[in-house]
Amino acid sequence: MANTKVGIVGIGFIGSDHLHRLTKTIANVDVTAVCDIIPGKAQKELDRQGLKAKDYHDYHDLVDDPNVDVVVCTASNEAHHEIVMAALQAGKFTFCEKPLALDAKDCMEIIKEEEKYGHRMLQVGFMRHYAPEYVQMKQMIDNDVIGKPLMMDERHYNQTQPEEYDSSRSIIETAIHEIDLDHWLLGEDYKNIRVLPVKKTRAVQNDQIQDPMIVMMETTSGINIYLQVFVRCQYGYDIKCDVIGEKGVLELPTVPQVAVRKDAEYSTAILTDWKARFESAYDIEFRDFMNHVSVKKSPVGPSAWDGYIAAVTADAALKSLADNGKVEELDFPKTPDFYTEK
Amino acid sequence: MANTKVGIVGIGFIGSDHLHRLTKTIANVDVTAVCDIIPGKAQKELDRQGLKAKDYHDYHDLVDDPNVDVVVCTASNEAHHEIVMAALQAGKFTFCEKPLALDAKDCMEIIKEEEKYGHRMLQVGFMRHYAPEYVQMKQMIDNDVIGKPLMMDERHYNQTQPEEYDSSRSIIETAIHEIDLDHWLLGEDYKNIRVLPVKKTRAVQNDQIQDPMIVMMETTSGINIYLQVFVRCQYGYDIKCDVIGEKGVLELPTVPQVAVRKDAEYSTAILTDWKARFESAYDIEFRDFMNHVSVKKSPVGPSAWDGYIAAVTADAALKSLADNGKVEELDFPKTPDFYTEK
Amino acid sequence: MANTKVGIVGIGFIGSDHLHRLTKTIANVDVTAVCDIIPGKAQKELDRQGLKAKDYHDYHDLVDDPNVDVVVCTASNEAHHEIVMAALQAGKFTFCEKPLALDAKDCMEIIKEEEKYGHRMLQVGFMRHYAPEYVQMKQMIDNDVIGKPLMMDERHYNQTQPEEYDSSRSIIETAIHEIDLDHWLLGEDYKNIRVLPVKKTRAVQNDQIQDPMIVMMETTSGINIYLQVFVRCQYGYDIKCDVIGEKGVLELPTVPQVAVRKDAEYSTAILTDWKARFESAYDIEFRDFMNHVSVKKSPVGPSAWDGYIAAVTADAALKSLADNGKVEELDFPKTPDFYTEK
Amino acid sequence: MANTKVGIVGIGFIGSDHLHRLTKTIANVDVTAVCDIIPGKAQKELDRQGLKAKDYHDYHDLVDDPNVDVVVCTASNEAHHEIVMAALQAGKFTFCEKPLALDAKDCMEIIKEEEKYGHRMLQVGFMRHYAPEYVQMKQMIDNDVIGKPLMMDERHYNQTQPEEYDSSRSIIETAIHEIDLDHWLLGEDYKNIRVLPVKKTRAVQNDQIQDPMIVMMETTSGINIYLQVFVRCQYGYDIKCDVIGEKGVLELPTVPQVAVRKDAEYSTAILTDWKARFESAYDIEFRDFMNHVSVKKSPVGPSAWDGYIAAVTADAALKSLADNGKVEELDFPKTPDFYTEK
Ligand SMILES: [Mg+2]
Ligand SMILES: [Mg+2]
Ligand SMILES: [Mg+2]
Numbered sequence A, B, C, D: 001m002a003n004t005k006v007g008i009v010g011i012g013f014i015g016s017d018h019l020h021r022l023t024k025t026i027a028n029v030d031v032t033a034v035c036d037i038i039p040g041k042a043q044k045e046l047d048r049q050g051l052k053a054k055d056y057h058d059y060h061d062l063v064d065d066p067n068v069d070v071v072v073c074t075a076s077n078e079a080h081h082e083i084v085m086a087a088l089q090a091g092k093f094t095f096c097e098k099p100l101a102l103d104a105k106d107c108m109e110i111i112k113e114e115e116k117y118g119h120r121m122l123q124v125g126f127m128r129h130y131a132p133e134y135v136q137m138k139q140m141i142d143n144d145v146i147g148k149p150l151m152m153d154e155r156h157y158n159q160t161q162p163e164e165y166d167s168s169r170s171i172i173e174t175a176i177h178e179i180d181l182d183h184w185l186l187g188e189d190y191k192n193i194r195v196l197p198v199k200k201t202r203a204v205q206n207d208q209i210q211d212p213m214i215v216m217m218e219t220t221s222g223i224n225i226y227l228q229v230f231v232r233c234q235y236g237y238d239i240k241c242d243v244i245g246e247k248g249v250l251e252l253p254t255v256p257q258v259a260v261r262k263d264a265e266y267s268t269a270i271l272t273d274w275k276a277r278f279e280s281a282y283d284i285e286f287r288d289f290m291n292h293v294s295v296k297k298s299p300v301g302p303s304a305w306d307g308y309i310a311a312v313t314a315d316a317a318l319k320s321l322a323d324n325g326k327v328e329e330l331d332f333p334k335t336p337d338f339y340t341e342k
């Protein structure tokens, strides 16, 4: 069978990473075209990685190229909407890095476009759905290992962030992962969200920055989610997820590390780089996406609808943060059928 | 040196336990007198344990007995106030099981009485202050191991409780331990408290019972405490306490258990009985209390002021629970000097 | 760059697995030819996996095919020697599953053949060298984290094995992994080996089977290795590796699993299937091997010399077992230079 | 009931500790007499601890004093035999610190003396029998949690020892604990013992010292015990005990410590002082001993027979060490009935 031909729009940090992944660690794929808004940037990366591909100046040409079967959108966040729309209109299966778009309206427009095909054409890059530990956790919830879930306790800690990583980015780029994950893990929509300010670390670079913050969400059935976002915790990249059910508790494991007994301490390393934590999830994510679209099957990972839920919820979180922790109500329409069909 | 002579008022569940402790596992103590409101009950317990002591009908006689140096009050909660007042008025060092009294006014009356001596006469039975793991945690906080504390995450889970263990008892008898502990661990007063209802377990015996519940407290400097109280969690007696600071996180350990590899599982037992978890703390508590009062030194464990703080805070928690999670503000007077002198 | 063309000799259990791996999870590889001694077997597997490749009756034709750049030998153990010899003589880079050959003489013949090229042509399939946890452990040893190693404690436990898995297979197929790993981890040759019989589990199917057994090895500098081989331990597939040094101890972690608090137990699953434990190691192994040979570089994983060391050591272990635990001395020639060049 | 009157012979390091324990943490005991071979030493310690007791010059006077019900022997090892003999001849219940005596002959003489009473009069201070984690482990073995035991893996590591702590002390003072414990845990006698020299740490002060060393014992049913003794391991006091059975593995837990996430590490403290590890075991040990002898019941902790087994086995270990690891056979007489009666 011929290799699947992929075009990548946006060759920045994550785009270069996916370019490498698709050419070096994913089988049966050819990256036939690339494109970046900055002239010469894509070609430079191709050269650096020792690769050959068509380098387009305009993404419209890339999505229309008959030598491109699948579009991967890794452009800057504000360009996602137009690129994804163009790719869908060109009839191409599309992988879009998170976020799907900047607001609910743009997400909904993408959903309407996708709906015209009567089946899914798009996957959003929430890679944690593919992390084996979360997959195992979801299976255990679905298999009733702990009974009905009642509460969740989560932490999303980064070692540090620069001054420009302000409070809104703590929501839109950090908390967004749990916002996306939790409704998938629990199989429920959210009813409300609030963002509570807490005592700030003195590691914040200016006093406009709220760090840490507590994000609390309630699902439609009343499950309470408590998430600590702390992006200057100093000690490492640390992700925690506990699900408390009627009969027991599940706890997410971390990346295995050699344990050391030394200097009166028993210790294991904590990662400091987030990429190492979920690196294999990215590989599994693309392998799964490509396995589906290479044979013209709809992708089954995070959908445009998931992207929409995340965008709306994060937006409400920003409002709550600006309003000193006020509860923001959420009311989602019913998930369109073609997103829930198996 | 002669043994210290102890009189115990109230020979119920905990009174019998302390009677056994003081006669069998604490050195240099004689229990010379006991008293219970139910005639014959104290004598029956003396007989059961093979002990001899004066059995009083009226606690006033016990506290006035010159053959009693120290009074231990383990009567029912509503009787604590009057018994402690009588003991203090008789000039006796006094140990009172938690709660010190039923409301703030009664606690304050005791404080005024104690203040007349110009030094502490009383200790309240918050035994967790003596649990080695909490003591270690407090030392680590005080030694700046994790920098300034910013947040606390706690769980107080019981395997199960009967129908009569209603929501208010989840606060007054269960959460009270963390309410007391946390301001000691952090060295700060509370600014507010709220009790959030969450999705109920179907293990509640009637729908008036809120179980689990989330208790959130803020300290004067803004530290956010998140406590899950879940007294019908089914799986065991489980206590969790994490302190998150500017530089790191502390996690309370549990009672050590032999680990087992068997049947495709690696496991350790979780206790189901709360007494086993803090049993040694009770011994250490009484040993410390007796070491002080036996030589006429003031006790240094939890004070009447701690009892007052706990009473006022628990009362505010009850109001919040009744008012659907409304934030209840707290404003404590400055701690009287004689409680803070070393 | 064109894909690397691979021919696989032997399409049994592991051969089918590698066929799948090379066509589905390793990038930039084409499996152009296969071969199995049983007529029709290879074609059947190609059909089952939906693949196309030339199916040879005789492996000599496969190794001589100019459309085969690289030979993967997954035939039965007794055929390894002749197939590898043919592949080397045809000038093809070769990957041979463990064991390299059945005895020291055959291994040495392969080494002599490889030596003619003046550089490595061959890699042996000891995949644990690629398991991230062992790689981390080796780096820590090399970085002097625990000082000079003095002792190693290891376990290689399987849940169960059938009657035909006799004591010699416990050495040749089970202990062989640690025999290979330990001299790589420690960077030392072995001085002697012994196999101590211990009390047998009643799970052995006949009393000729020694299970568990203790394998003890001493390295040239005197490091003592203690390895328990127990292939009917009932509870799971469990691999342990501790290295004790002058300043501390290293402990190998296991595959991360969601932890569960339930039914008065805190537990994590223990794997029962060995493939799940080292699955990613196989992928990393082939990716590394292909990355080298695809650009005509010598492979850098386990070498023919490692295959020879393992064969000689395992043979001595069998003698010790037959001689009731007698110490068998080992004396290896100096490692040829072209195996140690970087 | 009157307090039990105790006389202590030998007020050195451990004697002073037990003096403190018996007067401060054990209930219902009076230390009425003390004695030390160095004039003035016992009185000085009484003064230091603020205690009053008769200070004898000659231990014969102490054991004969009618105001002494129970003798505690904490004299130097070589004096144990004569003091214990005198105490038994005086008809006193006796607690003797380990070792019971210096050789098998002296142990047997004590056993013969005790046998005259027809019931046990003596307990030997192997306090680990009272450590809750070992007690739990023994119960799990006895309750068939892991099926029949087949192997044991143990470590007895100290942070460091001075030059005078030579190889024989590694056996007589360190390994002696496991020698004593294991036959109690397993309920079996030993068949043989050997001491294997391994690569030495450069932390040894002279090259006569064998550190670490491996002690291997076989029980009568063939259970293989593997014990690493390493008394200059640098990193802490670390005790490990795994029991491997036909169906699973038991692992001894350690003292609970607050866990810390900090500086890219997840860590818990390892103790460096052996006393902290088994401190509560000493208290439980004396409480149990006193509970029995205070009512004229025979003690039920480690017996003179256990002292004899340990002495004979340690002696064989010394021979093996001197003979380069030669297997020393052991053949114990049947345990006298009055040691096995319940
Ligand atoms: Mg007493
Ligand atoms: Mg490719
Ligand atoms: Mg391919």
Ligand SMILES: [Mg+2]
Binding pocket: B027, B028, D022, D023, D024, D026, D027, D028, D029, D030, D031
């Ligand atoms: Mg006393």
